[in-house]
Amino acid sequence: MTKETIAAEIAAGKAVLGIEFGSTRIKAVLIDSENEPVAGGAFDWENSLVDGIWTYSLEEIHNGISTAFAELKKDVQSKYGVKLTKLRSLGISAMMHGYLAFGKDGTLLVPFRTWRNTITGEASQKLSALFGYP
Structure with missing residues (x-):
């Protein structure tokens, strides 16, 4: 796919955004209609x-996703000369052995648990x- 075609897809809102909360970094990747980054x-x-x-911390989560997305938008502007304003779809994944539990009102019920914790026995039994x- 040419640079111009990619730019046109992005401008038309046909690109897909993937966000991944990994254990060492938060990544944001934009892919085109041919599933290429x-x-x-x-x-x-x-x-x-x-x-x-x-x-x-929730502050670090918010800061991290904001920073990763801001870098992605700058990358789009730098490579293709277009501003990212809309998307076809969005997918979010997180580390396999971590979780965020929220209440009905959106408040965090327990701290973000990561793969490094070995305290899940009680929660596992209850669930x-x-x-x-x-």
Whole structure:
């Protein structure tokens, strides 16, 4: 696909944004209609041990996704001379062994748990009982 075709797709809102919350960085990648990466941005981060739990703060999550997306938008502008204003779709993934649990009102119920924690026994028992898992 040519640079001009990619620019036209981006301007028309046909590109797809993928965001991944990894354990060492947050990545934002824009792909074209041929599923090829055309732009990207990232934010490096490291979890912290807070009150015995390996976690990331909500502030760092917000800062990280904002920074990664801002870098991606700059990359689009630099490479293709167009401003990213709309998308065809968006996908978000997170580290396999981490989770964020929110209440109905949107508040975080427990600190962001990461792959480094080994304290899931009690939660596993309660969730297994709740969902009828043997």
